[in-house]
Amino acid sequence: MMEAKHMQKAELLAELALTRKRTRELITSLDEQQLDVPYHPGVNPPLWEMGHAAFFYEVFVFSLLDGDASFDPSMDDLWDSFHIDHQDRWRRDLFPGLKKTLAYFDHVYAKMAGRIERTPLTDRELYLCRYAIYHQNMHIESLVWCRQTVGFAPPPGASFERPAPSELRGSSLGDDAIVPAGDWLIGMPGDSEQYATEDFAFDAEKPRHAVSLDEFAISRCLVSNHEFMAFVEDGGYQKPELWSFGGQKWLRTDINMAPQHPVYWRWQDNQWQEKLFDQWQSLSPDAPVTHVSYWEAEAYCCWAGRRLPTEQEWEVAALGNRKGETFQRYPWGNELPDAVQADMNATGMAQNPVSDYPAGDSPFGCRQMIGSVWEWTSSQFFPYDGFCIDMYPFMSTLQFGDHKVSRGGGCATSFSLIRGTYRQAYLPQRNDVYTGFRTCALPEG
Incomplete structure (x- = not known):
């Protein structure tokens, strides 16, 4: 001891x-x-x-x-x-x-x-x-x-050295990952174990509980710039039928000035460019789309005939935890993440292709579920049944109800914070955070 x-x-x-x-x-x-x-x-x-x-x-x-x-x-x-x-x-x-x-x-x-x-x-x-x-x-x-x-200079240690353009575009690693119907474990140990030394968790991650899910199909990769570009160039921002009431309200707000594309994109010199800190660069088509609001992710899904995953679906696809089996904190097991498995610690800044980091694949073959971008889910941020306020009473409680759940951590998240159970809450209009998304197939029928 x-x-x-x-x-x-x-x-x-x-x-x-x-x-x-x-x-x-x-x-x-x-x-x-x-x-x-x-x-x-x-x-x-x-x-x-x-x-x-x-x-x-x-x-x-x-x-x-x-x-x-x-x-x-x-x-x-x-x-x-x-x-x-x-x-x-x-x-x-x-x-x-x-x-x-x-x-x-x-x-x-x-x-x-x-x-x-x-x-x-x-x-x-x-x-x-x-x-x-x-x-x-x-x-x-x-x-x-x-x-x-x-628009300051990149953080110390950040690198935008990109690999050669890939022939793969977007979710081209194959078909969706199929997650079978069943009972799954979600979250971390509860209040009685809040001081467990191996399973540190914030209050919104607790208590661990079982959920029953129907079979679902989820994309193995994040939505790429190339894929989102198709939505933009098809006039997606000008088609009100693609946007929910909240999304249409966001489009009309003065602060967003009727956006036509993601906040850090521009069309110049006959190409799409992206602002990375204090510099404009040509948009990397294979990198994940970044700095998009929940409303933009939702509208893209409507355009593509897809949907966002619920947060329970996201965690099951990322970890696949079942009762009676060793509980995994990360898609690959329980070893702390490193630079081979995930883009984190403000180094790669979500500029690597969505097909990169195969060492970080989940049990179902989903890639980059840890790091790269915080992934929007369709779920509202609510406490789990049995929730107990932690030592810091405002860690989660102020966000319950009107925030959306994002999962997985992003390229700016520290390795010590990233884990598959970690829940982050953002207002749906936020696009200053490193947020992106992946999609699910619509149910048949």
């Missing part, structure tokens, strides 16, 4: 160090002028992201476990997302500059590392420390979204 706890400490310290390094790189690779980003409703300013993440450690580790006072009590309400309006986070007069924010950030991380090294690591301690680290990794992902949204 002591050896196991020692290994857990070593792994936790390594996760903390990597999280600190990646956050610092994303901040310090921007100059002072870039850090003063203009207001945008979909992202947070980078320095606020850094300070907020440090504050989370103070609240849910140092205060909750040790009763420690915060580093600067006068800043607590400003770093707390529930005490400061979203728009006020851009007020530079309220917040310290880069030097002081980095000093606060480094102080918190040094204190956190020292605490892990010297404090007995109970299951609860391990769980709360992991929670704070994984929360920080969520903000690493949103720092990447911010760079794309405001």
Whole structure:
């Protein structure tokens, strides 16, 4: 047991160090002028992201476990997302500059590392420390979204080196994967096991439960740029019969200016181009379509005579878990994902073909179900039966009801967060996130 706890400490310290390094790189690779980003409703300013993440450690580790006072009590309400309006986070007069924010950030991380090294690591301690680290990794992902949204340079470590164009286009690995009817397991262990050291999960992933599904057919690949281009060039955005009431309302909103194509596409020099951070490049036809809203995915499905999977169908196609069998966290088993299996950690940025990453195939032969893009499902974001609020009461509850479920993680998601049970909730109009989708066949008859 002591050896196991020692290994857990070593792994936790390594996760903390990597999280600190990646956050610092994303901040310090921007100059002072870039850090003063203009207001945008979909992202947070980078320095606020850094300070907020440090504050989370103070609240849910140092205060909750040790009763420690915060580093600067006068800043607590400003770093707390529930005490400061979203728009006020851009007020530079309220917040310290880069030097002081980095000093606060480094102080918190040094204190956190020292605490892990010297404090007995109970299951609860391990769980709360992991929670704070994984929360920080969520903000690493949103720092990447911010760079794309405001047109900054790619994050450190990102590469757009593309393979030679493939003869394969879109879902051309073969026919749909057929998932048989049956009873399947969904989710992670429930509240009584919330501090399980091997099965960390957020509250919306719990409790594990069985579902019965009819047979369904799901595409082995994500919808590609080439496939979505056909929808665009067929006038898909101008055909109201393809769009639901919500989709038509989204099309009419001023903020979207009656879109005719995905938000980062343009037609120029007789070709489709895509904006990747601060540069325009020719659109890679074999890469997955990215930065599309739920409404766009839904309209494409209507045009193609397909449908989006439910989130239960998605998880079964990704993991195939059954009662009495070894539970898989990933399509390939229980080994942590690496760069051979998935596009993640803000490196490939969803520019590889949808036919790539065969090492990450699911038991049914579905590809890139982990990484690349968050995949829209048709499901509303609701709690599972038996749901219990976690240590952070607002982790999931604020999104229940009006958000759609996306699954699988994306190219900007950290490897430590990605797993087949992880549920993310986005409003259906969101297109600033790395969202894409795959489709299912319509039921016969």
